Amino acid sequence: MKAKKEEDIKTYGSKDFRDKFLESENTVEHFFKSNSEHFFCLRIEDINQLKYPVPPSKHICYTLLFITSGIHKLKIGFEEYTTKANEMVLVPAGQIYSIDFMSKKITGIICQFHQDILIGKYGNREMLNDFDFLKVWGNPNVTFQKQEAGFISNLLNRLLIEYTETGGTNLDIIQPYLIALLFEINKNAVKTNKSLTAATTLTTKFKELIYLHIKTQHQVSYYASVLNVTPNHLNKSVKSVTGKSPTKWIDETILLEAKYLLYQTNLTINEIAIQVGHYDQSYFSRIFKKHEGVTPIEYRKMIDKS
CATH class of the missing domain: 2.60.120.280 (Regulatory protein AraC)
Structure with a gap:
């Protein structure tokens, strides 16, 4: 187990670098x-x-x-x-x-x-x-x-x-x-328009839900069920308002959380995958590379070199 942990640290990025960053008074959390x-x-x-x-x-x-x-x-x-x-x-x-x-x-x-x-x-x-x-x-x-x-x-x-x-x-x-x-x-401040279209209102509620449940719920059908609409209706509404499908919103939110964890923590890739609701590390890595062009390991190495 100890050898595996040391291998994870070596593979997934420079732990010394990340520890130094996280403990530094120059990090934004200090302020x-x-x-x-x-x-x-x-x-x-x-x-x-x-x-x-x-x-x-x-x-x-x-x-x-x-x-x-x-x-x-x-x-x-x-x-x-x-x-x-x-x-x-x-x-x-x-x-x-x-x-x-x-x-x-x-x-x-x-x-x-x-x-x-x-x-x-x-x-x-x-x-x-x-x-x-x-x-x-x-x-x-x-x-x-x-x-x-x-x-x-x-x-x-x-x-x-x-x-x-x-x-x-x-x-x-x-x-x-x-x-x-x-x-x-x-x-x-710019106030919410009280005469918003039904599609805009539905999209706003969808955004709130993925913000709350992104670590555990990745299916459009789940959000559609909570919002009492069909997946097809949710897809049309969100896409008409934002130009992106619900699936795209879900994927981007998962990736944003993953990139935050890759930079700001010493968690291994497997631990980060679990944090964002993917219990299969290899699947998580494939999804990450599909959207970012690099694997989570490569992304972390790029960070450590910057």
């Missing part, structure tokens, strides 16, 4: 945690020593970046978003993202919070349902006019001061300011 693991707020320019591009990452918290100058490019899932002055981009909790570019002279504030921080004296977890921009299917880019940008900046700077002085432990201050911030963002 995206507070002592309480519920809240933090920092100036973007203070963390601009990160190396780019930042590989696929995800967190249990919601993350927002408000840009006051410069350019920031972030990929959330499969979509890329470019954010500039007086704009904000928000990453839903648990969503995989990567940072492609951040200009050297960028300024702004990055804030991260766990949904539990809204529970208590002034709020509750259900409040998050009011904010489409925090949903997996929502529009994460928000643009502010000059006056509204000033409001956002004031709220974030107050949170920044509180985090700097207390480390994010004084919820009597943080919670109401954070709630005010979310509602201020909501005034400017």
